[in-house]
């Protein structure tokens with residue numbers, strides 16, 4: 351399970367490492383929020399990376415996530431914001447394949463998280479919940495990896511035993527750096543990827559001060575599989591792009607969907 355506790359390194363270092371926002375990604379979601387407005391539902395919101403940003407733009411947000419650890423970080427971050435921002439954000443602990451809120455939303459987002467629906471039935475339940483919470487003029491936006499044969503082959507070959515460097519991130523004002531390495535394995539039949547991330551913190555002199563791992567499972571699906579699920583759950587694709595610069599889908603891009611009822 352994805353970082354359920356605050357001590358889990360993925361929770362502890364999310365905002366400084368893998369959760370570092372790309373400028374095109376942020377701009378893309380902000381533009382969508384400007385077009386479709388609030389209320390906004392931020393599904394699998396994590397530490398509130400997108401929610402806080404959107405609240406700062408003046409939007410009302412309902413946000414939820416399954417992980418207590420990620421939500422604890424979100425609450426800590428929000429507590430440091432001015433009262434008018436805090437008032438715009440409501441946070442809940444919920445599963446994305448089974449949620450109920452009283453209101454419907456003009457913008458629903460699920461950023462870097464839909465692939466945590468591990469079975470087809472979970473993904474379908476999640477989409478059905480979305481269609482029950484979307485207004486007729488509203489839109490649902492989410493991104494998933496486009497299954498890449500090279501990556502899948504590497505997972506099969508390495509069986510989760512070969513570490514590759516993702517990046518080295520500096521921690522602000524401390525001289526500490528965090529090296530993030532990844533090792534993945536795949537179950538092709540179940541379309542599952544088993545990911546381990548290793549976080550190595552070093553001080554300004556290069557001495558290792560901490561090394562810890564997080565792990566989780568995600569499910570990849572092909573474009574056609576998504577289209578079938580959308581049809582069953584009453585959602586229609588309005589836009590599909592491969593990147594946050596609106597480039598077309600390619601073997602190395604993501605799948606970024608904009609859906610309507």
Ligand SMILES: C[S@@+](CC[C@H](N)C(=O)[O-])C[C@H]1O[C@@H](n2cnc3c(N)ncnc32)[C@H](O)[C@@H]1O
Pocket residue numbers: 352353369393394395396397398399400414415416417420444445446447460461462463466467
């Ligand atoms: C990569 S993080 C993305 C967080 C956030 N959307 C962002 O863009 O920073 C994935 C998130 O999905 C959450 N998650 C995983 N499975 C979930 C589920 N079934 N229901 C709700 N949240 C889930 C994890 O706890 C984690 O916070």
